[in-house]
Amino acid sequence: MGDNITISQSELIALVNQLVDQKVNARLADVEASLKSIQGTVGTLSENCPEDRATLVVFSGEMDTLFAAFTIAVGAASMGMEVSMFFTFWGLTALRKDKTFSGKAVGEKMVAMMLPNGPHAVPTSRMNMAGMGPLFFKYLMAQRNIESLPNMIALAQELGIKMVACEMSMGVMGVTRAELLDDIDYGGVATYLGDAAKSKITLFV
């Protein structure tokens, strides 16, 4: 079959390499196309897939809702998640050091009076019978050796939970940085959305 050939070694190598290239190109073309397609898909997934992170909007200022928010946040941080808490409106209560009335316009004084006194003095959302609810709640928790709200806030700071005061809410409600805890961050809705969009758990409390 066919004429027998006489071939030099370099010709043989060239021939073999050429044949290999054809084969390998044909076979790898599919693999490389699949690979490229997967890389594209994985790139999009990487942009949209959450990180091991939880982000909470803390809107309510009652002791029970704050307590629930901090329980979830501290729990998540203890389990190794990165946690961000954004305090807006009544939630700013949790970050207050104490009452500050000096140098405020009348309207802002009114809001300051309506805002409770920092985490020691927040009302519960239900049990607030003649102001007794929060004390009672504290008593029950102490009896059962559960951390108090101020302790949980301190714990949150120790655990590196990112606590952000909403500057727009501060503006609307006339709350200044001097009234809030040290070592907190300040930001707006864009800061919140940046963290929330990377989070497995997003809550509005």
Add this chain to the structure above:
Amino acid sequence: MGDNITISQSELIALVNQLVDQKVNARLADVEASLKSIQGTVGTLSENCPEDRATLVVFSGEMDTLFAAFTIAVGAASMGMEVSMFFTFWGLTALRKDKTFSGKAVGEKMVAMMLPNGPHAVPTSRMNMAGMGPLFFKYLMAQRNIESLPNMIALAQELGIKMVACEMSMGVMGVTRAELLDDIDYGGVATYLGDAAKSKITLFV
């Protein structure tokens, strides 16, 4: 070692191709198996990975909670996210044009009276001292050049935020389409779940 061979060119090519196939098959088999396995995993991930999207249930009807919901929604839409808002129960307040009492059964009239008057007249959840809270809130926001709630709702519509009125809630509360803003969508829990399951951020406000 061994007998020298005499070979035709076509025999040489056939021999080389056969050897190449063996080698390449062996080597590519692993790669192709890995590739197939990754494609399977990536397929599952693609079904479950969120899109750049935020979905809110708006259940509360107070001015401050509505304001928080619209701030987040408008912020997300401004940052390029697709945003859906599902208005249920008291949240339907945000979508009301104005009071409509005509042609209702007594029970529905009662609900209509309990539902505030559309976004201009919603109570705040806390500061509502003798009805003064919402006005005061508007005054504070105007003083600080922050968008009012009706402006934010208009902005949400302009930004293409999908606003869906919950038809079951409308049924329970006796609210008709004629009472709600034009250019909104209508749907149920399945509509909500479809959007929420694709979202990075899911909130109940």
Add this chain to the structure above:
Amino acid sequence: MGDNITISQSELIALVNQLVDQKVNARLADVEASLKSIQGTVGTLSENCPEDRATLVVFSGEMDTLFAAFTIAVGAASMGMEVSMFFTFWGLTALRKDKTFSGKAVGEKMVAMMLPNGPHAVPTSRMNMAGMGPLFFKYLMAQRNIESLPNMIALAQELGIKMVACEMSMGVMGVTRAELLDDIDYGGVATYLGDAAKSKITLFV
């Protein structure tokens, strides 16, 4: 060009294989490196990408909020999602069989009195005019053939929704297992976080 060679078949095969190895190694090295990099990325994504699952914290105990929570949960389960509900604080109301006062300390009796009577007797968060709201709500829902709250709770159990009572809340509020529905689970914040971190939809109601 070059000297013609005389070669044995085994020498030819060895030569060809060697050439193929060089070529294939060079070409596959890239593919395998890309594959390995993708496998790493996909592994991380798999850990962080949600499953087809929804997880709700049920904190509020009013009929309307409970109704909204169960509507979403039952809807999601009906669409094939795995659903977990974590009942904390006032949300425990939904799981109560009936009032149980016997053998409690005074403080706990107070909480028991403040907690409504199980899902038949929960207040609505708004329409509660002289206690009439919840009855009225039930009347409206019956008129429109919508499932009542106790029916929805039964449906949730039938659909295999995981209902977890928060043991810390039970402790704080003096609620015992005997007071709650059979066939529910018990857990804490770690149980919740484990499920929530795998969920597409996370809500705080």
